[in-house]
Amino acid sequence: MASGFKKVGIPILILVGAIAVMVGLISMKTQPEKDEIITRDFLIDAKPIEVQNVDFLVYSQGSVQPKNRTMLSAQVSGRVIAIADNFIEGGFFKKGDVLVELETADYQTDLLLAESEIARAQAAFDEEKARGKVAAQEWRSFNDGNAPELGLRKPQLAREEASVKAAQANLQRAERNLDRTKIRAPYDGLVKSRDVDLGKFISLGGQLGEVFATDVAEVRLPLTDDDIAFLADLSKESPQVTLSSDVAGKNIKWQGRLVRDEAVLDTQSRVIYGVVEVNDPYQLNAPAESKGMALRFGRFVSATITGITSSNMVVLPRNVLRMDGTILTVDDNKKIRINFVTVQRADEDFVYISDGLNPLEKVVMSAIPNPYEGMPVRFLDDEETPKTQPESTADDNAIEVK
Template sequence: MASGFKKAGIPILILVGAIIVMFVLISMKQKPEKEEVITRDFLVDAKPIELENVDFLVYSQGSVQAKNKTMLSTQVSGRVIAIADNYIEGGFFKKGDVLVELETSDYQTDLLLAEAELARAQASFDEEKARGKVAAEEWRSFNKGPAPELGLRKPQLAREEASVKAAQANLQRAQRNFERTKIRAPFDGLVKTRNVDLGQFVTIGSQLGEVFSTDVAEVRLPLTDDDIAFLADLNAVNPQVTLSSDVAGKTIKWQGVLVRDEAVLDSKSRVIYGVVEVKDPYQLNASTSQKGMPLRFGRFVNATITGITAANIVVLPRNVLRLDGTILTVGEDKQIKINFVTVQRADENFVYISDGLDPQEQVVMSAVPNPYEGMPVRFLGDEEKPPSQPETVQNDNAIEVK
């Protein structure tokens, strides 16, 4: 029985000893030092509010085309006997240059016949005029009263005078037809397409080719209602326009003027087209030292239009404007203020604020999660400040608030 008690008591003694050792160790453990947890104000980046005058810019794009273009056609018929060397696709010409010449033999004959008919009619008119003078002298020799018009041959003289005018008209027509055998350039320009060759017989109205004028180029720019709102009245002012395009890896610019809009909204795109004019796009009249890259017809260009000027505008990065249309500012008390602002315009990079900001405050440029009115903040470089929240002390078992 004693041996049984000994076997059962040993584990109990071991357990009691372990408990005693545990309490001794706990009593010997040092208490942890108290750590102060300080809540600091939120760190923000801010910049002063600056009012400035802003020249608004309107952006668009379009293709370059000739202001004047026409299809050359014939007013007489005949065989083509000559074509100018520069009447080729891409060839340049001056106003009045002969581009195509037709056979003139038949028109020379018509011209000679018209000249002969005029000479005959003029001779008959002179003869009738002389007869009238003779008749008047004979009447005065035998009669004292006024002579009748028939006796003075006035109707016959009027008929011959009409014949002279008709012959003159026929001569003028023959001269015009003779001149029309030479098809001349209607303006300074270039050849877009040529549809005629030597020896070809053309009839009245045959199309010989399409030509473009090179004195002025046009660019049609689609403009929305918002774009129009930032442009000056085109009836009073013609805004400057900078056209640009990438050519051989370089950005080339040309200057133009917005001269008008087409006054009618496009029924499909609901935009209105503005028309930009560029003088001498191929720089044919520029001096050698001033020549640059020509603005070729058909080139696609980006356009920057100088719009109206607005005063006392605050220009800020677009990301500063919050989704609810507010902007955060900080006053001298370094507390957040939430401002509802008036956005006059916004683009991809900036917002233009016309009202709602106090110039004495600073705009918060950094993101602030869950801001509220009066929220305290600090700036970079600010010295350490007393905690704005209660001090908390943490021990091994719980967190106590002092």
């Protein structure tokens, strides 16, 4: 009996004692302090709304071309006997300069023949006029009435007068043909290409080369309907245009005017082309002290066109405008306001707001995940919390434990 008790009772006593010791230890443990959970408002960056007048700019690009270009051709035929030194690719010339000369022997002969013909016709006319006077005197000596026109030789006189006019016309043609053996420059310009050499026979209408006028350059700029909406009426004024291009590592600028548009949409690109004019692009007539870089034909340039001016506009970074067309602002109570705005224009960097914002509020410049109307926020420049309270600006409604 005693041995049985020992086998069963002793383990039970040990287990009960262990439980009693554990309960005692647990009862003596100090209860931990409860941490206070603090929810912070979302931290944002905001800036005051500024209303201003905006001069809109329209951007485009195009290539520089001459306003006038001419394919020189011969109005008479003949062999080339002289070519001007400046009639080479890239050569400059003045209006009236002789660029090419053709042989003149045949045309000088034609001129002599025309002069002799007009002398013969004039002599015949004078002779017929004298005969008419003699006939009139004879008629008056024998008759008292009016003489018939045939009796006074008026038809014959008219025929000789016509012969004189025809001879004069032939003389003028011969003089023109002789003068046309010298092909002159139609304006101040430069030579684009030359298609003639010494000794070459040029037929009537044969091409001699292509020349460009250097008084005015043009740049055709593609413009969309949105671009046109921000430009002034070209029939009333010509907006200022700044052309720019990188030349030898430097950004060079030229000034021009948008003078017209081509009035017809391009069937492929569906844009309309505006035409910018630049006076004296090669600086040929500019004073030596104020000469700049020449705007060469064929150069590709970027264009900045001064557009219309709009008042009471709010200009904001493009990223501030949300996908649904709204902009977040903060009122005096540091509550979020979701505003549906009227976007006058938007480009790669900015949006221009004409309506929908309260000038007394601030625009939220930082991103807010899942904002809602009336959401409380705090600013970067608000008073900092005590150092014993670590803060996090990464998450909305961050929880801090102290």
